[in-house]
Amino acid sequence: MLTVSDTVKQKLGISEGGMGGRFLQGQVNESGLRTDLVKVLLEDERERLKIAQGHESEMLRNQHLGTLATAVKENLGTGIAALAAAAEEIKGSPGTKPPVAEPQPQVFECGQCHTKFSPPPGWTGEPLKCPNAACGREYSKEELLA
Numbered sequence: 001m002l003t004v005s006d007t008v009k010q011k012l013g014i015s016e017g018g019m020g021g022r023f024l025q026g027q028v029n030e031s032g033l034r035t036d037l038v039k040v041l042l043e044d045e046r047e048r049l050k051i052a053q054g055h056e057s058e059m060l061r062n063q064h065l066g067t068l069a070t071a072v073k074e075n076l077g078t079g080i081a082a083l084a085a086a087a088e089e090i091k092g093s094p095g096t097k098p099p100v101a102e103p104q105p106q107v108f109e110c111g112q113c114h115t116k117f118s119p120p121p122g123w124t125g126e127p128l129k130c131p132n133a134a135c136g137r138e139y140s141k142e143e144l145l146a
Protein backbone atom coordinates (compact mmCIF):
# COMPACT_ATOMS: atom_id res chain seq x y z
CA MET A 1 0.00 0.00 0.00
CA LEU A 2 1.21 3.44 -0.91
CA THR A 3 1.34 6.15 1.70
CA VAL A 4 1.11 9.62 0.22
CA SER A 5 1.60 12.71 2.28
CA ASP A 6 -1.14 15.31 2.46
CA THR A 7 0.90 17.79 0.49
CA VAL A 8 1.36 15.38 -2.35
CA LYS A 9 -2.31 14.45 -2.17
CA GLN A 10 -3.21 18.11 -2.41
CA LYS A 11 -0.85 18.63 -5.30
CA LEU A 12 -2.26 15.70 -7.13
CA GLY A 13 -5.77 16.78 -6.29
CA ILE A 14 -6.61 13.46 -4.73
CA SER A 15 -8.11 14.79 -1.56
CA GLU A 16 -10.34 17.26 -3.30
CA GLY A 17 -13.75 16.06 -4.37
CA GLY A 18 -15.56 16.77 -7.63
CA MET A 19 -14.55 15.49 -11.03
CA GLY A 20 -14.25 18.87 -12.72
CA GLY A 21 -12.52 20.44 -9.79
CA ARG A 22 -10.10 17.60 -9.60
CA PHE A 23 -9.47 17.80 -13.32
CA LEU A 24 -8.79 21.53 -13.25
CA GLN A 25 -6.72 21.26 -10.17
CA GLY A 26 -4.89 18.41 -11.76
CA GLN A 27 -4.01 20.59 -14.69
CA VAL A 28 -2.74 23.35 -12.49
CA ASN A 29 -0.97 21.01 -10.20
CA GLU A 30 0.57 19.12 -13.02
CA SER A 31 2.46 22.16 -14.17
CA GLY A 32 3.17 22.96 -10.56
CA LEU A 33 4.56 19.52 -10.04
CA ARG A 34 6.66 19.85 -13.14
CA THR A 35 8.14 23.05 -11.85
CA ASP A 36 8.83 21.34 -8.59
CA LEU A 37 10.40 18.41 -10.36
CA VAL A 38 12.58 20.70 -12.43
CA LYS A 39 13.54 22.55 -9.27
CA VAL A 40 14.39 19.31 -7.55
CA LEU A 41 16.37 18.11 -10.53
CA LEU A 42 18.22 21.40 -10.78
CA GLU A 43 18.91 21.30 -7.08
CA ASP A 44 20.16 17.77 -7.47
CA GLU A 45 22.34 18.77 -10.39
CA ARG A 46 23.70 21.74 -8.48
CA GLU A 47 24.48 19.48 -5.56
CA ARG A 48 26.27 17.10 -7.89
CA LEU A 49 28.23 19.97 -9.43
CA LYS A 50 29.15 21.20 -5.97
CA ILE A 51 30.44 17.76 -5.06
CA ALA A 52 32.34 17.54 -8.33
CA GLN A 53 33.88 20.94 -7.73
CA GLY A 54 34.71 19.93 -4.19
CA HIS A 55 36.47 16.86 -5.48
CA GLU A 56 38.32 18.91 -8.02
CA SER A 57 39.62 21.43 -5.50
CA GLU A 58 40.46 18.57 -3.18
CA MET A 59 42.45 16.98 -5.96
CA LEU A 60 44.14 20.26 -6.78
CA ARG A 61 45.01 20.74 -3.13
CA ASN A 62 46.44 17.26 -2.94
CA GLN A 63 48.34 17.89 -6.12
CA HIS A 64 49.66 21.13 -4.63
CA LEU A 65 50.67 19.34 -1.45
CA GLY A 66 52.37 16.73 -3.56
CA THR A 67 54.31 19.42 -5.37
CA LEU A 68 55.25 21.02 -2.08
CA ALA A 69 56.38 17.73 -0.67
CA THR A 70 58.49 17.13 -3.75
CA ALA A 71 59.98 20.62 -3.51
CA VAL A 72 60.78 20.09 0.16
CA LYS A 73 62.35 16.74 -0.62
CA GLU A 74 64.38 18.23 -3.44
CA ASN A 75 65.57 21.15 -1.33
CA LEU A 76 66.05 19.28 1.89
CA GLY A 77 69.60 18.30 1.03
CA THR A 78 70.50 21.88 0.19
CA GLY A 79 68.79 23.11 3.33
CA ILE A 80 70.66 20.67 5.55
CA ALA A 81 73.93 21.57 3.84
CA ALA A 82 73.25 25.26 4.46
CA LEU A 83 72.42 24.57 8.10
CA ALA A 84 75.54 22.47 8.53
CA ALA A 85 77.63 25.20 6.91
CA ALA A 86 76.11 27.79 9.23
CA ALA A 87 76.77 25.57 12.24
CA GLU A 88 80.36 25.08 11.12
CA GLU A 89 80.72 28.82 10.76
CA ILE A 90 79.52 29.37 14.31
CA LYS A 91 81.69 26.55 15.66
CA GLY A 92 84.70 27.59 13.60
CA SER A 93 85.14 31.02 15.16
CA PRO A 94 84.85 30.74 18.92
CA GLY A 95 87.90 32.85 19.69
CA THR A 96 87.24 35.78 17.41
CA LYS A 97 83.83 36.62 18.79
CA PRO A 98 82.70 37.23 22.34
CA PRO A 99 80.58 34.39 23.72
CA VAL A 100 77.61 36.73 24.13
CA ALA A 101 76.91 38.46 20.85
CA GLU A 102 76.07 42.13 21.06
CA PRO A 103 72.87 42.67 19.12
CA GLN A 104 73.33 46.44 18.97
CA PRO A 105 76.55 48.07 17.80
CA GLN A 106 78.18 49.72 20.79
CA VAL A 107 78.82 53.40 20.70
CA PHE A 108 81.41 54.95 22.99
CA GLU A 109 82.04 58.58 23.59
CA CYS A 110 85.48 59.99 24.08
CA GLY A 111 85.50 61.65 27.48
CA GLN A 112 88.06 64.15 26.27
CA CYS A 113 86.69 65.42 22.94
CA HIS A 114 83.23 63.86 23.08
CA THR A 115 83.72 62.16 19.72
CA LYS A 116 81.39 59.20 19.41
CA PHE A 117 82.89 56.04 18.04
CA SER A 118 82.05 52.36 17.70
CA PRO A 119 84.39 49.42 18.17
CA PRO A 120 85.44 47.67 14.96
CA PRO A 121 83.42 44.58 13.98
CA GLY A 122 84.59 41.57 15.94
CA TRP A 123 86.12 43.72 18.67
CA THR A 124 87.19 41.53 21.55
CA GLY A 125 88.26 44.18 24.00
CA GLU A 126 91.61 45.49 22.80
CA PRO A 127 92.24 49.14 23.62
CA LEU A 128 90.61 51.57 21.21
CA LYS A 129 91.90 54.91 20.18
CA CYS A 130 89.69 57.94 19.83
CA PRO A 131 89.16 58.39 16.09
CA ASN A 132 89.62 62.12 16.46
CA ALA A 133 93.17 62.65 15.17
CA ALA A 134 93.57 65.74 17.27
CA CYS A 135 92.72 63.76 20.40
CA GLY A 136 93.85 60.18 19.94
CA ARG A 137 93.10 59.23 23.52
CA GLU A 138 93.39 55.49 24.03
CA TYR A 139 90.73 53.64 25.97
CA SER A 140 90.99 50.25 27.53
CA LYS A 141 88.05 47.85 27.41
CA GLU A 142 87.29 48.55 31.06
CA GLU A 143 87.19 52.27 30.44
CA LEU A 144 85.03 51.85 27.37
CA LEU A 145 82.54 49.52 29.03
CA ALA A 146 82.41 51.47 32.28
Ligand SMILES: [Zn+2]
Nearest residue numbers: 110113130135
Ligand atom coordinates in the same frame (compact mmCIF):
# COMPACT_ATOMS: atom_id res chain seq x y z
ZN1 LIG B 1 88.80 61.97 21.77
